[in-house]
Amino acid sequence: MSSVTANSQSALPQIATNPTLLRxxxxxxxxxxxxxxxxxxxxxxTLLEVSINAIASLLQVDAVAVYLNTNDxxxxxxxxxxxxxxxxxxxxxxxxxxxLATAAAQSQTPQRNGTWTPPAGDICNSALAMPLAAQNSxxxxxxxxxxxxxxxxxxxxxxxxAVCQPLAVVLLRLRAERLQREFVSIASHEIRTPLTALQGFxxxxxxxxxxxxxxxxxxxxxxxxxxxxxxxxxxxxxxSRMGDGSVQLxxxxxxxxxxxxxxxxxxxxxxxxxQLVIEHAPAVVADGDKLAQVVxxxxxxxxxxxxxxxxxxxxxxxxxxxxxxxxxxxxxxxxGDACRPNVSxxxxxxxxxxxxxxxxxxxxxxxxxxxxxxxxxxxxxLGLSIARAIIDAHHGSLWAVxxxxxxxxxxxCLTSTEEEAA
Amino acid sequence: MKSILIVDDEPTIRRLVxxxxxxxxxxxxxxxxxxxxxxxxxxxxxxxxxLDLALPQLSGTEVCRRLKEAPATADIPVLLLTxxxxxxxxxxxxxxxxxxxxxxxxxxxxxxxxxxxxxEEAPAPAAS
Numbered sequence: 001m002s003s004v005t006a007n008s009q010s011a012l013p014q015i016a017t018n019p020t021l022l023r024x025x026x027x028x029x030x031x032x033x034x035x036x037x038x039x040x041x042x043x044x045x046t047l048l049e050v051s052i053n054a055i056a057s058l059l060q061v062d063a064v065a066v067y068l069n070t071n072d073x074x075x076x077x078x079x080x081x082x083x084x085x086x087x088x089x090x091x092x093x094x095x096x097x098x099x100l101a102t103a104a105a106q107s108q109t110p111q112r113n114g115t116w117t118p119p120a121g122d123i124c125n126s127a128l129a130m131p132l133a134a135q136n137s138x139x140x141x142x143x144x145x146x147x148x149x150x151x152x153x154x155x156x157x158x159x160x161x162a163v164c165q166p167l168a169v170v171l172l173r174l175r176a177e178r179l180q181r182e183f184v185s186i187a188s189h190e191i192r193t194p195l196t197a198l199q200g201f202x203x204x205x206x207x208x209x210x211x212x213x214x215x216x217x218x219x220x221x222x223x224x225x226x227x228x229x230x231x232x233x234x235x236x237x238x239x240s241r242m243g244d245g246s247v248q249l250x251x252x253x254x255x256x257x258x259x260x261x262x263x264x265x266x267x268x269x270x271x272x273x274x275q276l277v278i279e280h281a282p283a284v285v286a287d288g289d290k291l292a293q294v295v296x297x298x299x300x301x302x303x304x305x306x307x308x309x310x311x312x313x314x315x316x317x318x319x320x321x322x323x324x325x326x327x328x329x330x331x332x333x334x335x336g337d338a339c340r341p342n343v344s345x346x347x348x349x350x351x352x353x354x355x356x357x358x359x360x361x362x363x364x365x366x367x368x369x370x371x372x373x374x375x376x377x378x379x380x381x382l383g384l385s386i387a388r389a390i391i392d393a394h395h396g397s398l399w400a401v402x403x404x405x406x407x408x409x410x411x412x413c414l415t416s417t418e419e420e421a422a
Numbered sequence: 423m424k425s426i427l428i429v430d431d432e433p434t435i436r437r438l439v440x441x442x443x444x445x446x447x448x449x450x451x452x453x454x455x456x457x458x459x460x461x462x463x464x465x466x467x468x469x470x471x472x473l474d475l476a477l478p479q480l481s482g483t484e485v486c487r488r489l490k491e492a493p494a495t496a497d498i499p500v501l502l503l504t505x506x507x508x509x510x511x512x513x514x515x516x517x518x519x520x521x522x523x524x525x526x527x528x529x530x531x532x533x534x535x536x537x538x539x540x541x542e543e544a545p546a547p548a549a550s
Contacts, residue, residue, distance in 0.1 A: 196438065196526040200527065
């Protein structure tokens with residue numbers, strides 16, 4: 001629009017009579033109005049409705065649909081579509097995938113080839129699938145379709161992109177806000193449990209009815225719960241600091257073997273369950289204290305999630321230790337050519353393991369697999385989230401494999417170069 | 423002797439409730455998750471269920487709904503324990519048929535008073 005207004009004095013008579021320029025100006029106005037409306041949305045449903053209507057009014061199309069994923073990398077599913085002038089919303093549990101939307105989302109490039117079957121209405125002989133992405137997060141795709149054949153033109157692609165960009169930014173903002181609300185809600189619940197114990201046992205103690213040995217038991221419990229509360233608050237602060245990037249790593253050339261050995265000495269009990277397997281690995285540039293926290297969290301999980309006395313293996317190597325089929329918790333290519341780390345650490349136990357469902361939740365804040373609640377009731381469920389945040393900050397990758405009843409293996413790879421370490 | 427089923431995934435909270443109710447002439451039963459709570463309720467037919475809302479696997483709301491749906495357990499009064507400021511969840515659970523609600527952190531004295539009140543109101547379970 002600026003180019004039109006800048007020349008408006010001299011070009012005005014020409015514009016007034018040039019239908020192409022007039023149409024373009026009108027389109028620009030409509031686009032900026034649409035973008036403004038999109039940016040002002042605070043609710044996902046209305047956001048989708050506004051965006052779909054914007055595309056439908058800017059382009060001659062017969063169908064429009066928005067496909068969203070729930071996690072980065074998942075195939076997106078149809079959550080809203082336009083048909084016959086109205087926008088229909090699809091609840092998450094009824095949403096279905098679409099090959100074209102998946103192709104656009106995963107390639108991160110607009111797709112203009114092939115036909116498309118919209119959620120409602122006739123098959124579209126011409127379709128344009130536009131990826132939705134913001135700040136390196138894949139969110140899904142938007143598809144516009146026409147019954148009539150013929151590829152969508154470049155200016156159509158630009159129009160749809162101009163709607164998809166603000167849509168993706170607002171979607172990401174709404175998702176972040178939702179995650180934060182969930183975190184606060186769960187955090188308040190987790191804090192209330194030790195608080196309930198402290199308040200409850202205090203009241204019982206003050207009533208003075210219990211015999212002295214029972215009172216002493218209660219005091220021990222209260223002490224444990226107070227420590228738990230302090231740890232919980234400390235870890236929640238860790239997560240929130242790392243989440244907003246305000247934690248400054250103190251990188252220095254270190255030998256990961258030293259860090260791992262120190263943690264093992266601290267955590268291994270009298271029964272010496274931990275077996276340390278060490279291969280020479282070059283120094284890496286990393287924050288030693290933060291890496292120690294990661295190894296501590298992984299090892300503590302392994303010890304807590306396996307029967308007393310069963311061995312836990314900690315391995316440090318100059319090659320990728322991730323098994324073939326791991327749950328990727330970062331962009332980890334797995335063993336072979338994809339990952340050539342300078343150092344890799346693996347912690348393996350022969351414990352209760354996790355079901356595939358538990359494994360997918362294992363890195364979510366506050367998540368604790370059922371087996372741990374009775375055995376390690378003091379775990380906050382934040383250990384793996386913190387580990388992931390620290391490894392992410394080191395541009396490394398964290399991985400996990402587990403089988404219920406057989407045990408788990410978790411580890412990370414760091415790739416900082418030897419030159420950096422020198 | 424009236425029996426109370428304590429359902430909470432946190433061992434410390436079960437211990438606290440047990441300590442609060444100890445010596446008051448109740449038989450105390452415990453369950454750490456939804457499925458075993460339902461199982462124990464069906465088998466033992468307690469006079470009251472004290473139910474935490476935030477349970478893993480099966481939520482407290484769902485446990486309450488299933489208790490109220492099954493003829494064998496429908497008459498057992500349910501007292502909810504809520505952790506979060508989860509008014510919507512509590513609303514759902516009350517719709518699901520719970521008789522009362524106590525918010526964490528709670529006073530053991532208030533808890534025992536509310537339990538005593540609910541047990542007095544409740545008709546003695548029919549001998550079958």
